[in-house]
Amino acid sequence: MQAVVYRGVNDLRVETVDVPRIRSGEILVRVAACGVCPTDIKKIQQGTVPAPRIFGHETSGTIVQVGATTRGFNVGDRVGLHHHVPCMDCHFCRHRAFAQCETYKRTGITAGFEPAGGGYAEYVRVMPFCLPGVVRIPRSNSFLEGALLEPVNTILKAIRQLPLLPDDIVLVAGQGPIGLLFTRLLSLQGIRVIATDLLPNRRKLARTWGAWKSLDAARPDLIEELRRLSSKRGVDAAVIAVPSDAVVAQAQAALRGGGSTLLFAHTVRGKTSPVDLGVVCVDEKSLTGSYSSDFTLQREVARLVFRRQLDVRPLVTHRFPLAETAAAIALSSRPTPDSLKILVEHTPATAERDAS
Ligand SMILES: [Zn+2]
Numbered sequence: 001m002q003a004v005v006y007r008g009v010n011d012l013r014v015e016t017v018d019v020p021r022i023r024s025g026e027i028l029v030r031v032a033a034c035g036v037c038p039t040d041i042k043k044i045q046q047g048t049v050p051a052p053r054i055f056g057h058e059t060s061g062t063i064v065q066v067g068a069t070t071r072g073f074n075v076g077d078r079v080g081l082h083h084h085v086p087c088m089d090c091h092f093c094r095h096r097a098f099a100q101c102e103t104y105k106r107t108g109i110t111a112g113f114e115p116a117g118g119g120y121a122e123y124v125r126v127m128p129f130c131l132p133g134v135v136r137i138p139r140s141n142s143f144l145e146g147a148l149l150e151p152v153n154t155i156l157k158a159i160r161q162l163p164l165l166p167d168d169i170v171l172v173a174g175q176g177p178i179g180l181l182f183t184r185l186l187s188l189q190g191i192r193v194i195a196t197d198l199l200p201n202r203r204k205l206a207r208t209w210g211a212w213k214s215l216d217a218a219r220p221d222l223i224e225e226l227r228r229l230s231s232k233r234g235v236d237a238a239v240i241a242v243p244s245d246a247v248v249a250q251a252q253a254a255l256r257g258g259g260s261t262l263l264f265a266h267t268v269r270g271k272t273s274p275v276d277l278g279v280v281c282v283d284e285k286s287l288t289g290s291y292s293s294d295f296t297l298q299r300e301v302a303r304l305v306f307r308r309q310l311d312v313r314p315l316v317t318h319r320f321p322l323a324e325t326a327a328a329i330a331l332s333s334r335p336t337p338d339s340l341k342i343l344v345e346h347t348p349a350t351a352e353r354d355a356s
């Protein structure tokens with residue numbers, strides 16, 4: 001099969017590799033679509049994990065083979081995959097810190113080499129501990145929607161960490177694909193979202209995704225304006241969907257006492273930033289983070305996406321064939337004004353060949 005193999009920093013090669021062989025209890029999925037995710041881009045551009053690997057973890061496709069002891073799945077099922085599933089039994093899981101669980105940290109979906117998601121390949125093997133996270137895609141929904149369950153899950157998980165009441169005011173900084181999903185999910189819950197971005201058309205888009213107000217992130221009076229919009233009190237919470245320390249400082253300044261700033265895009269360790277710890281202690285402005293998904297929210301996520309209460313389809317602006325995955329990643333890492341979520345898809349030729 002064709003696969004896009006990571007061979008080193010910024011080195012992705014289209015190679016022919018063996019179709020993964022499944023063991024009993026597993027399933028083999030022919031990949032239909034895989035979303036390009038910033039966490040993969042980080043690994044590819046910064047070489048944070050050893051090569052070779054086949055990345056891609058926002059995957060959907062069709063089951064083409066089931067193992068002898070696999071229960072609950074059939075050949076032909078269209079499915080969305082979930083590459084991290086916690087054990088639900090360890091110390092971390094009892095504290096619902098699923099992303100810190102050892103089982104969760106193991107990647108259970110692979111197209112070969114060290115398991116790394118494998119969505120940038122024609123077929124992936126799903127190991128038994130990941131099967132509880134496999135969701136069937138309804139007939140009326142697309143592979144695109146199946147592939148986007150994972151990013152939506154990570155956002156719902158983050159929102160659940162914020163102590164919010166209906167009608168609260170939340171700043172969502174950054175209106176890329178992740179920021180727009182925050183804007184929509186928060187507004188669905190009756191939260192008034194103030195969306196900020198540097199790009200005018202993203203600010204406009206934020207309004208169609210449910211933002212109450214949208215503001216230019218570069219305006220010099222941004223903090224005052226945020227306070228003015230929130231009855232001089234300050235916003236109840238801020239979601240930071242851009243990896244900028246300056247934006248975090250702004251958010252902390254615009255927050256009301258007892259509010260929370262949630263970091264979602266600061267995914268690289270080892271960089272420090274000055275923080276006024278007195279503001280955290282005396283003003284009780286908490287600084288928190290959220291990473292990755294919560295498997296227990298998967299049903300709710302599937303309901304939101306498949307019933308199109310959260311219609312993710314307009315989020316995808318560009319689609320690339322598998323052989324052009326490197327171009328998809330390049331575009332995603334340097335977004336243009338009109339690019340949002342980018343998808344790697346299988347070409348019709350591949351689908352036809354498989355069908356014959
Ligand atoms: Zn992702």
Ligand SMILES: [Zn+2]
Pocket residue numbers: 086087088089090091092093101102103104
């Ligand atoms: Zn666990």
